[in-house]
Each structure stands twice: as structure tokens, then as C-alpha cells.
Amino acid sequence: MSDAFLTGQDASARPAVRTPDTTARRGLLAGRQGRRVREALLAYLFLLPAFLVVGLFGLFPLIFAAFMSTHRGLNRIPGTFDGLGNYILAIGDLTYFLGFWGVVVLVFLALQAVGRSATAARDKGSPFWRWAAPGIAFGVMIAAWLGWLIRLLPLLLDIPNQMRGARNTPENFRRLLGEALATPATTQLLWLTLAALIVGVVSAWIVMRNRHHRIHYANYAGSFTLATILIGVAALIGWLTWAELQSNITESLASGGGLDIGSQMILISAGFLLLWLSWRLWQSASRRDSMVSVMLRLGGAAMLIIGAWVLVAEAPRIIAQGDAKWWNALLATFYYSLGTIPPQLIVALVLAVLLFQEIRGRSFFRVIYFLPYIAPFVGTAAVFKIIFSSRPTAPINSILSFFGLPSQAWINEPAGILNLLTPGLQLPAWSAGPSLALIVIMIYGVWSFFGFNTVIFLAGLGNIPKEMYEAAAIDGAGRWPQFRYITLPLLSPTLYFLTLYSVIGTFKAFNHIYVLRTGAALGTTDTASVVIFQTFQRDTRYGYASALAILLLLVIILLTIVNNRVAAERVHYG
Amino acid sequence: MADSIARPATTTTRRPRGRRPIFRFAGTYLILLIGAAVAIVPFLYTISVSLMNLTEANGGAWLPSSPQWRNYINAWNEANFSLYFWNSIRIAAITVTGEIVFCTLAAYAFARMEFWGKNLLFSLLLATLMLPEAIIWVPNFITVSWLGRVGPIPWINNWPALTIPFMASAFNIFLLRQFFMQVPNDLWDSAQIDGAGHLRYLLRIVIPLSKAAIMTLVLFGFIGTWNALAWPILVTTTPAWRPITYGFFAFIDEAGSQFNLQMAGSVITMTPVIILYFFTQKTFIEGIATTGLKG
Numbered sequence: 001m002s003d004a005f006l007t008g009q010d011a012s013a014r015p016a017v018r019t020p021d022t023t024a025r026r027g028l029l030a031g032r033q034g035r036r037v038r039e040a041l042l043a044y045l046f047l048l049p050a051f052l053v054v055g056l057f058g059l060f061p062l063i064f065a066a067f068m069s070t071h072r073g074l075n076r077i078p079g080t081f082d083g084l085g086n087y088i089l090a091i092g093d094l095t096y097f098l099g100f101w102g103v104v105v106l107v108f109l110a111l112q113a114v115g116r117s118a119t120a121a122r123d124k125g126s127p128f129w130r131w132a133a134p135g136i137a138f139g140v141m142i143a144a145w146l147g148w149l150i151r152l153l154p155l156l157l158d159i160p161n162q163m164r165g166a167r168n169t170p171e172n173f174r175r176l177l178g179e180a181l182a183t184p185a186t187t188q189l190l191w192l193t194l195a196a197l198i199v200g201v202v203s204a205w206i207v208m209r210n211r212h213h214r215i216h217y218a219n220y221a222g223s224f225t226l227a228t229i230l231i232g233v234a235a236l237i238g239w240l241t242w243a244e245l246q247s248n249i250t251e252s253l254a255s256g257g258g259l260d261i262g263s264q265m266i267l268i269s270a271g272f273l274l275l276w277l278s279w280r281l282w283q284s285a286s287r288r289d290s291m292v293s294v295m296l297r298l299g300g301a302a303m304l305i306i307g308a309w310v311l312v313a314e315a316p317r318i319i320a321q322g323d324a325k326w327w328n329a330l331l332a333t334f335y336y337s338l339g340t341i342p343p344q345l346i347v348a349l350v351l352a353v354l355l356f357q358e359i360r361g362r363s364f365f366r367v368i369y370f371l372p373y374i375a376p377f378v379g380t381a382a383v384f385k386i387i388f389s390s391r392p393t394a395p396i397n398s399i400l401s402f403f404g405l406p407s408q409a410w411i412n413e414p415a416g417i418l419n420l421l422t423p424g425l426q427l428p429a430w431s432a433g434p435s436l437a438l439i440v441i442m443i444y445g446v447w448s449f450f451g452f453n454t455v456i457f458l459a460g461l462g463n464i465p466k467e468m469y470e471a472a473a474i475d476g477a478g479r480w481p482q483f484r485y486i487t488l489p490l491l492s493p494t495l496y497f498l499t500l501y502s503v504i505g506t507f508k509a510f511n512h513i514y515v516l517r518t519g520a521a522l523g524t525t526d527t528a529s530v531v532i533f534q535t536f537q538r539d540t541r542y543g544y545a546s547a548l549a550i551l552l553l554l555v556i557i558l559l560t561i562v563n564n565r566v567a568a569e570r571v572h573y574g
Numbered sequence: 575m576a577d578s579i580a581r582p583a584t585t586t587t588r589r590p591r592g593r594r595p596i597f598r599f600a601g602t603y604l605i606l607l608i609g610a611a612v613a614i615v616p617f618l619y620t621i622s623v624s625l626m627n628l629t630e631a632n633g634g635a636w637l638p639s640s641p642q643w644r645n646y647i648n649a650w651n652e653a654n655f656s657l658y659f660w661n662s663i664r665i666a667a668i669t670v671t672g673e674i675v676f677c678t679l680a681a682y683a684f685a686r687m688e689f690w691g692k693n694l695l696f697s698l699l700l701a702t703l704m705l706p707e708a709i710i711w712v713p714n715f716i717t718v719s720w721l722g723r724v725g726p727i728p729w730i731n732n733w734p735a736l737t738i739p740f741m742a743s744a745f746n747i748f749l750l751r752q753f754f755m756q757v758p759n760d761l762w763d764s765a766q767i768d769g770a771g772h773l774r775y776l777l778r779i780v781i782p783l784s785k786a787a788i789m790t791l792v793l794f795g796f797i798g799t800w801n802a803l804a805w806p807i808l809v810t811t812t813p814a815w816r817p818i819t820y821g822f823f824a825f826i827d828e829a830g831s832q833f834n835l836q837m838a839g840s841v842i843t844m845t846p847v848i849i850l851y852f853f854t855q856k857t858f859i860e861g862i863a864t865t866g867l868k869g
Contacts, residue, residue: 036688039687039688039689039772040687040688040689040690042687042771042772042773043683043687043688043689043692044683044689046679046680046682046683046687046772047679047680047683047684047695049675049676049679049680049741049742050676050677050679050680050742050747051680051695051742052742053676053738053739053741053742054699054702054742054743054744056717056739057710057714057717057738057739058702058705058710058743058744059698059701059702060713060717061705061709061710061713061714061717062705062709064712064713064716064717065709065710065712065713068712068713068716077716156720157716157720159720159724160719160720160723160724163723163724168723170726173724347609350605351605351606351609354602354605354606355606357599357602359599359602359603363856365606365609365610366859367852367855367859368610368613368614369609369610369613370851370855370858370859371613371614371617371848371851372613372616374797374847374848374851374858375617375844375847375848375851376800376801376819376843376844376847377801377803378801378803378819378822378823378826378840378843379620379822379840379841379843379844380616380617380620380840380844382822382826382836382837382839382840383616383617383619383620383623383837383840384616385826386623386833386836386837387616387619391632391634392634393632393633393634394634395619395634395636398634447612447613447616450609451613452862455859455862455863456862456863458863459863504704507706508706508707508708510707510708510803510804511801511803511804514803514804515803515823515826528708529706529707529708532708532711533708533711533804536711536712536715536808537807537808542712542716545711545712546709546712546713548708549706549708549709549711549712550709552706552708552709553705553706553709556704556706557704560704
């Protein structure tokens with residue numbers, strides 16, 4: 001600012017000396033730009049170590065796991081290519097369903113990205129479609145680079161096998177690495193990456209050069225890049241699904257069996273479509289007047305019932321095709337999530353509201369409540385294993401016998417809770433609810449996390465302005481109305497955060513479940529993470545474990561989206 | 575409703591406060607104390623069982639008749655706790671040192687510097703928070719063994735596999751960035767006038783002002799390392815670098831029905847973290863509350 005002012009003064013004072021002035025100005029501009037470039041370079045240098053670690057051990061694993069999940073082999077890395085075989089093994093024909101709808105969703109997202117920024121560009125009156133060339137070129141560049149990475153992976157993974165024994169020298173490694181990098185299959189993609197980069201830079205430069213007006217000028221290449229990558233991924237998934245379908249059809253025709261993929265596909269899709277439609281109807285019903293609203297709600301309910309019925313009717317066939325262990329794991333994870341989150345949130349909310357008063361010993365209680373969360377879980381889980389052990393003299397059983405109740409096997413009990421509560425009738429395993437052993441793990445989960453939730457709730461309560469309560473008290477609102485109409489709505493962001501955090505947390509949960517699992521519980525406590533760990537560590541089925549992990553990630557993403565959708569209507573950011 | 579508005583505000587607010595507090599606070603304290611008891615009883619039971627003799631521990635006694643301090647010595651020797659203890663401390667020290675250096679630099683770049691692709695890199699970083707641990711086991715295990723086989727030092731059963739993957743986490747970078755962004759801009763302006771660059775400003779001004787945040791990071795790092803189980807099981811096949819959590823986990827099976835020794839081991843495993851927690855609980859809980867809410 002002051003520099004520009006100074007130079008302007010200079011120019012007006014000595015208009016005769018023109019050349020040094022312009023060079024000075026240019027030099028100033030270069031200096032300023034140079035400073036920005038230097039700052040950016042320094043920033044990249046600062047980020048380098050962290051991103052080396054995060055990139056190699058946090059982001060790259062996602063691509064690597066996707067790659068491994070298409071390979072098969074016991075204790076072999078990477079094993080032989082098997083397409084979507086691992087997914088078929090885990091969830092049966094649902095794979096085709098997921099593949100098909102995955103492609104549809106990705107293409108939709110790509111179109112949406114382009115459409116959105118096209119609208120934004122039109123509103124601002126800036127050119128949009130000329131950004132397509134550089135955007136697509138950059139997208140191709142990233143896709144080609146990822147392809148190069150994936151082609152290079154098996155070659156890199158083979159290097160250690162060629163370096164056994166005496167040949168394990170740095171020189172040999174460098175030679176093998178050079179060979180892997182120079183393979184035609186990889187260099188092709190590397191050249192494609194480079195070519196796309198050049199095309200992108202040149203076309204971006206042309207677009208920037210030809211700009212007519214500087215006002216309202218924005219860069220829309222990003223949406224095209226995103227769309228290109230999404231369509232690339234969609235094409236890859238589509239190709240894998242199609243190839244798997246083809247081989248499946250040939251196989252079943254050769255063995256003379258019929259095909260039910262088509263009918264299943266249509267039925268499941270119709271089921272989900274009906275559920276979605278009923279949800280939309282229900283939503284739009286709330287905006288209409290009473291008669292139409294009732295009709296819409298009835299229609300929605302009917303669709304819900306039909307959709308759910310179709311899905312329920314179709315479920316046994318789908319489940320029978322997949323891996324029973326994996327379905328049980330998902331069911332156990334679902335039970336664990338459902339049995340842990342509501343109790344821990346309610347307990348924490350009650351305790352937080354009670355603590356958030358003018359009482360003595362607030363910090364004392366807070367410290368105590370937080371202790372289970374902070375204590376090493378192996379230690380506390382070991383105690384729970386003893387407290388809830390099946391011996392008749394164990395603490396919980398001795399309390400039961402004090403009240404004259406029969407002792408239970410607790411942590412070793414594989415039977416479902418409903419079967420234990422109603423000894424008369426024997427329900428089949430899938431409808432008997434979580435096993436008693438899983439209930440013990442839920443109790444442990446609530447015990448160890450309620451303090452964490454209490455602390456977060458307390459922080460959320462602290463953010464609610466005191467004036468609200470004073471105003472409500474003046475209006476004569478009692479404690480319950482104050483809680484219902486002030487605390488709860490203003491606490492909803494915290495509640496939403498904790499719900500999302502706990503849902504993701506319970507679906508990721510591994511450590512304490514792994515410590516608390518017993519052989520006698522017959523795998524009824526094995527949640528998704530535990531099954532993945534066992535598949536990997538005990539069975540050394542790397543490809544299958546990766547496929548299961550990717551499926552778990554899909555479940556988590558889906559839950560996050562659902563949670564966001566539900567919360568968007570209810571969370572009140574006051 | 576109309577009546578209550580018509581009345582002076584003081585009477586409506588004072589009346590419930592004047593009459594009820596004893597009942598109300600009695601109920602409150604009762605519930606709070608029950609919560610505290612539930613939270614603390616498992617710990618007391620652990621200590622109690624750890625001091626029992628074998629018959630008491632297996633017979634379901636609540637308290638030891640005479641404290642058996644020898645249990646601790648026996649557990650310590652049987653489970654090789656001295657090695658595991660030392661391992662955990664070494665691992666935690668290396669990880670936390672790396673974390674401080676890497677995360678501070680990255681967090682500073684995100685908080686204070688302008689560069690192309692900042693938002694993209696930051697959202698990539700935050701995306702890693704959503705990945706379940708299960709998805710990184712297989713790839714990272716393969717990566718780590720590959721690096722160990724082609725590189726100069728082995729990674730499996732050695733410190734690199736246990737420490738390097740955890741030296742930069744999105745959570746820590748995010749936490750430090752929140753604190754760094756609170757440092758007033760005027761300080762940067764005056765530092766620039768004094769001719770200080772980014773690195774000097776970071777070392778001389780930002781870090782001393784963010785001691786609390788770095789302390790939080792050290793605590794989280796230490797406890798996270800102390801608690802890790804899945805990854806150490808995967809990458810330590812020999813006891814040489816096996817951390818205490820895995821050591822104790824193996825000891826649970828070894829000790830079998832010797833519950834008193836199990837619980838003595840449990841106390842040994844938990845003590846360092848709990849002591850650390852009691853000394854730093856204020857920093858700790860506030861760190862959780864602020865990052866939890868803003869995350």
C-alpha cells in the first residue's frame with residue numbers, strides 16, 4: 001500500500017525519468033510475487049514431513065487396500081488378480097448391486113459438480129465451458145498418475161523377493177527399482193500423466209490469456225477435474241463389475257444352473273427406491289395442508305411397508321450367498337452401536353446437566369467421570385472380564401445370587417438376550433438379539449465413554465448464553481420447560497457431533513472388543529473390525545481382509561451421510 | 575402466564591431457589607455420587623483383587639484379608655514388565671518427539687501461511703480422520719515390511735514400524751492449528767518489522783505462546799501410544815520392542831485363572847497413565863473439550 005503510494009509520488013515528481021521507474025515498479029512486483037512464491041515454497045517445506053507420513057500411512061492405504069481387495073491368495077502379496085471375487089465371497093450378488101449403483105452415484109456426482117459450478121458461473125456472468133479443456137486434462141493427469149501407481153505397486157512389491165540373501169544390497173535395490181520404473185506398462189502411464197499435465201497447463205494458460213474482463217473472474221477447472229476423476233473411478237468399478245458378471249454368467253451356464261442376478265437386482269433396487277420415495281413423500285407431507293398431507297403420509301407408509309417387505313423377503317437369499325461370519329459381524333456391530341450410543345448419551349446428558357449447576361465438587365466429579373475414558377483399556381477390560389466372568393463366585397453373579405437369581409455365563413454366553421429372557425420359547429439365532437457376551441461389551445462401552453460425552457456436553461452447556469435462562473425464568477418457565485425449549489435446542493450441535501462421533505467410533509471399535517472376546521462366546525461378539533483383524537492376522541487372507549475393510553468404510557460413509565441428512569433438519573445452530 | 579409476568583420478576587425467580595435447594599441438591603448429589611461410584615468401583619476392585627492371595631481371588635472375596643504385596647513382584651517378573659515398560663516409554667518418547675516437530679510445522683503452515691492448494695490439502699488431511707483403523711492394517715503392514723526389507727534397517731520388530739506411522743496425525747495438526755490461529759496478527763506484523771522470518775517467528779513467539787496446546791499434544795501422544803494394541807500385535811512378533819499393552823494382553827492369557835496376578839499386572843499397566851492424568855487433568859479435559867467441540 002505505502003509502496004504503491006511512494007512509487008506513484010515518485011512518478012509524478014519525476015515524469016522525465018521513465019525507464020528506472022518502470023523497472024523499479026516491475027522489480028517491486030517481482031519482489032512481492034517473489035515473496036509469495038518463497039512463502040509458498042517454505043509452506044510446502046513445512047508440510048513435507050507431515051504429508052510424507054500422512055500420505056504414506058494415511059491416504060495411500062486407501063488406494064492400496066482397494067488394490068489388494070481385488071487380489072486373492074493366502075499369505076501372498078499381492079496374490080493373483082481376482083476382480084471382485086473377494087466381494088462376491090463376502091456379500092454375494094449384492095456386489096453387482098453395489099457396483100451398478102456405485103457407478104450411477106459417481107456419474108451423478110460428477111454431473112452435479114459440473115452443473116453446480118456452471119450455475120455459479122452463469123450467475124456471475126463469467127465464461128465456464130472454456131475451463132473444460134484444462135479441467136479435464138488435469139483430471140486425466142491425476143487419474144493416469146493413480147493408474148501408474150497401481151501398475152507400479154505389484155512390481156515394487158516383488159522387489160524384496162528378488163533381494164533375498166546375499167543379493168540384499170542397496171545397489172541391487174536401486175537397480176531393481178530402476179527396472180520397475182522403466183517397465184513399458186508403467187512408463188506409458190507416466191508419459192500420459194506428463195502429456196496431460198502439459199495439455200492442462202497450456203490450455204489453462206490460453207484461457208487465462210483470452211480473458212476479456214477481470215471482474216467476476218473465477219477458476220472453474222476444479223469441477224471438471226473432479227468430474228473427470230469421478231467418471232474414471234466409475235468406469236473402473238463398472239468394468240470390474242461387468243467382468244465379474246460375465247465370468248459368473250459363463251460359469252453358471254457351464255454348470256447348467258439358472259441365473260437370478262437380474263431379478264435380485266431389480267427387487268433390491270425397487271425395495272430401496274420405495275424406501276427412499278416414502279421418505280420423500282413423508283417430507284413433502286409436512287409442507288402440505290392436512291388432507292393432502294394425510295394422503296401423502298398414507299402413501300408413504302404404504303411404500304415403506306412394501307419396500308421393507310421386498311427387502312426382507314429378498315434378504316435371506318442375499319445373506320445365504322455371502323459370508324455368514326461377515327453378516328454376523330455387521331449385525332454385532334450394529335447391535336453394539338445401537339446398544340451403546342443411546343445409553344451413553346442419555347447418561348452423559350443427565351450428568352452434565354446436573355453438574356452444570358452451582359454445586360460444590362464440580363471438577364472432582366468431572367475428573368472421576370473422565371477416568372474410565374483415560375485409563376488404558378486393556379487394564380479396565382481385564383477387570384470387566386473378571387467382574388462379568390461366568391464363575392458363580394464372580395462379583396456380578398454373587399450379587400445375583402444374593403437376590404436369589406440364577407447366575408449367568410455373562411462374558412462367555414453366546415445365547416441371544418431374548419432367548420435368555422424368555423426361557424420358554426427358543427427363537428432362531430438371528431432374531432434373538434445380541435448375545436449376553438455382547439451386552440457385557442456394551443456395558444463396558446457405556447462405562448468407558450460416558451465421561452468423555454459428559455465433558456463435551458459440559459463444554460456445550462457452557463456455550464449457551466445465561467441471558468436465555470434469565471429471560472425464561474422471568475417469563476415463569478420452570479426447570480423442565482427451560483431444559484426442553486432452551487437447553488436441548490441449543491445443545492443440538494453438540495448432540496449431533498457426539499452422535500456422529502460415536503456412530504463412527506462404534507463402527508471402528510476394535511481394542512476393547514478384542515480384549516473382551518472369549519472363545520466360549522462363539523464369535524457372537526466379533527464386530528466388523530475384529531473379523532477383519534482375524535482374517536488378516538490369523539488367516540493371512542490379505543485380499544479378503546482388504547475387501548471387508550473397504551465394505552466397512554462404505555458402511556461408515558453411508559451412516560455419515562444419513563446422519564448428516566437427519567441432522568440437517570433438526571440441528572439448531574443458534 | 576399473564577400473572578407471572580405481571581408479578582415482579584424477583585419473586586418468581588427467588589421462590590424456587592429459596593425453598594428447594596436442599597432437596598434438589600440432595601437428589602443431584604445422589605445421582606452424581608452414583609455415577610462416580612460406577613466410574614470408580616472397577617478400579618477399586620482391581621486394586622483389591624491385586625492384593626489378594628490366590629484362594630481369595632478365585633473364591634470371589636471382595637477384600638483381601640491381608641495385602642499380598644508380593645503379587646506385584648511376581649507379576650512384574652512373570653510378565654517381563656521391565657522390558658515392556660521400557661519399550662513403551664521408548665516408543666512413546668520417539669513418537670511424541672516426531673509428532674511435535676512434524677505437526678507443529680504443518681499446523682503452522684496451515685494456520686499462518688498462504689500457498690496454493692491449502693484447502694485441498696487440508697481437506698485431504700481431514701478425510702483421513704474418517705478412515706477406520708481396519709482399512710490401514712493390511713496396506714500399512716505390507717508397506718512397513720517392504721520398507722524394512724529393502725531399506726537399511728528392519729521395520730518389523732523394531733522402532734520404525736511402531737513410531738513413524740504415528741508421527742503425523744490429522745487430529746494433532748488440527749488441534750495445533752486451532753491454537754496457532756488464536757495468536758494475534760499484530761505479533762506477526764511486529765515480528766516482520768524486526769526482520770524475523772516464519773521459522774524464527776514460529777520458534778520464538780508462536781511455540782512459547784502455545785505451550786498448553788503442545789502439552790496437550792504430548793499427553794494425547796503418550797496415552798495413545800501407551801494404549802495401542804492392534805498395530806503392535808501386527809508388527810511385534812518378538813518381545814524386543816513389544817509395548818506394555820500387548821505385553822499385558824498376552825499376560826492375561828498366561829496368568830489364566832491367577833486373577834490376583836492379572837490384576838497386579840493391570841495396576842502396573844494403568845498406573846503411569848493415571849498418574850499422568852491426575853497431574854495434568856485440567857489441561858487434558860480442556861484439550862478434549864475444545865478440540866472435541868470444534869472438530
